[in-house]
Amino acid sequence: xxxxxxxxxxxxxxxxxxxxxxxxxxxxxxxxxxxxxxxxxxxxxxxxxxxxxxxxxxxxxxxxxxxxxxxxxxxxxxxxxxxxxxxxxxxxxxxxxxxxxxxxxxxxxxxxxxxxxxxxxxxxxxxxxxxxxxxxxxxxxxxxxxxxxxxxxxxxxxxxxxxxxxxxxxxxxxxxxxxxxxxxxxxxxxxxxxxxxxxxxxxxxxxxxxxxxxxxxxxxxxxxxxxxxxxxxxxxxxxxxxxxxxxxxxxxxxxxxxxxxxxxxxxxxxxxxxxxxxxxxxxxxxxxxxxxxxxxxxxxxxxxxxxxxxxxxxxxxxxxxxxxxxxxxxxxxxxxxxxxxxxxxxxxxxxxxxxxxxxxxxxxxxxxxxxxxxxxxxxxxxxxxxxxxxxxxx
Numbered sequence: 001x002x003x004x005x006x007x008x009x010x011x012x013x014x015x016x017x018x019x020x021x022x023x024x025x026x027x028x029x030x031x032x033x034x035x036x037x038x039x040x041x042x043x044x045x046x047x048x049x050x051x052x053x054x055x056x057x058x059x060x061x062x063x064x065x066x067x068x069x070x071x072x073x074x075x076x077x078x079x080x081x082x083x084x085x086x087x088x089x090x091x092x093x094x095x096x097x098x099x100x101x102x103x104x105x106x107x108x109x110x111x112x113x114x115x116x117x118x119x120x121x122x123x124x125x126x127x128x129x130x131x132x133x134x135x136x137x138x139x140x141x142x143x144x145x146x147x148x149x150x151x152x153x154x155x156x157x158x159x160x161x162x163x164x165x166x167x168x169x170x171x172x173x174x175x176x177x178x179x180x181x182x183x184x185x186x187x188x189x190x191x192x193x194x195x196x197x198x199x200x201x202x203x204x205x206x207x208x209x210x211x212x213x214x215x216x217x218x219x220x221x222x223x224x225x226x227x228x229x230x231x232x233x234x235x236x237x238x239x240x241x242x243x244x245x246x247x248x249x250x251x252x253x254x255x256x257x258x259x260x261x262x263x264x265x266x267x268x269x270x271x272x273x274x275x276x277x278x279x280x281x282x283x284x285x286x287x288x289x290x291x292x293x294x295x296x297x298x299x300x301x302x303x304x305x306x307x308x309x310x311x312x313x314x315x316x317x318x319x320x321x322x323x324x325x326x327x328x329x330x331x332x333x334x335x336x337x338x339x340x341x342x343x344x345x346x347x348x349x350x351x352x353x354x355x356x357x358x359x360x361x362x363x364x365x366x367x368x369x370x371x372x373x374x375x376x377x378x379x380x381x382x383x384x385x386x387x388x389x390x391x392x393x394x
Contacts, residue, residue, distance in 0.1 A: 011120035017042035045082040092190030150182035188224035204246040251316035281313035342367040
């Protein structure tokens with residue numbers, strides 16, 4: 001708000017041609033909380049951002065290629081952008097930009113509901129709406145601005161789904177037809193895995209992520225990103241779950257895959273190491289379910305199966321498992337079994353007469369197994385078991 005007030009003062013007193021644009025205008029008109037403020041300037045946005053940062057004691061980050069800058073004040077970030085037009089050299093490429101007027105800037109945006117601008121000058125400024133965005137807000141419609149929108153930037157397909165599900169809107173019939181045509185045209189393959197992963201992360205951060213991902217599967221968007229991402233059954237299992245995070249959604253997308261397909265998805269999306277482990281171990285856990293079910297399986301046997309697997313993948317698999325017994329045992333492993341360890345140490349074993357060397361580790365492992373299975377519970381019982389092991393060895 002400090003940036004907003006400073007810009008409004010300059011717009012009103014100095015005639016600065018600056019506008020609040022896009023999402024905040026949309027959300028204000030819908031009566032929704034406005035979380036982020038984005039501004040367009042008819043002029044040098046980076047220079048203005050530098051001035052604002054000096055005035056308000058903030059920091060500025062400039063992106064000269066796109067004529068944009070971000071001002072950060074006490075943890076809050078505000079984007080200031082030079083009004084521009086964009087040209088996409090080829091499908092899926094980053095745009096080539098050049099300074100332009102407000103109308104060109106609004107025309108370059110993804111959907112009509114995001115092509116709204118509010119001047120910061122005057123007492124009662126009117127919303128500028130050259131693309132019919134206000135009418136689409138009333139009709140609850142997500143509509144592209146031109147037929148080449150998806151070929152220009154295929155990631156807009158996931159954004160269309162994100163806005164549709166977040167706002168409770170519908171993708172317009174004409175836009176759906178354009179989306180399907182772009183899918184058939186193979187434009188999705190032109191976009192790097194990094195950009196698709198970033199769009200997925202934005203969905204993972206949404207309150208209605210499950211609905212968004214299911215819709216993206218239904219429309220064939222995710223299958224176009226990678227053919228294996230075509231099953232929404234795992235996502236359906238999350239529908240009633242609360243407090244979900246990125247790992248849960250990622251695990252739900254891959255739980256039905258083979259190990260080979262999981263590796264291929266990891267490569268396509270250029271997943272970071274932590275996410276790659278989640279993919280690998282979620283798939284492995286689905287195959288290991290029989291080894292941790294059944295009344296005769298001991299906790300120590302379950303621990304041997306699960307030790308070394310990613311704990312986030314195990315937690316996600318608790319939610320995704322269709323077997324209540326398996327889910328309960330996975331949860332008990334996380335909460336209890338994996339934390340169990342003997343009271344006695346290697347030094348204690350040496351003092352009791354266990355030979356130095358590999359035997360120490362063997363006895364500690366046997367102690368740990370016995371403790372996990374509830375066969376020993378205190379130090380005296382541990383010492384008694386060690387003495388049995390020593391006697392057995394002699």
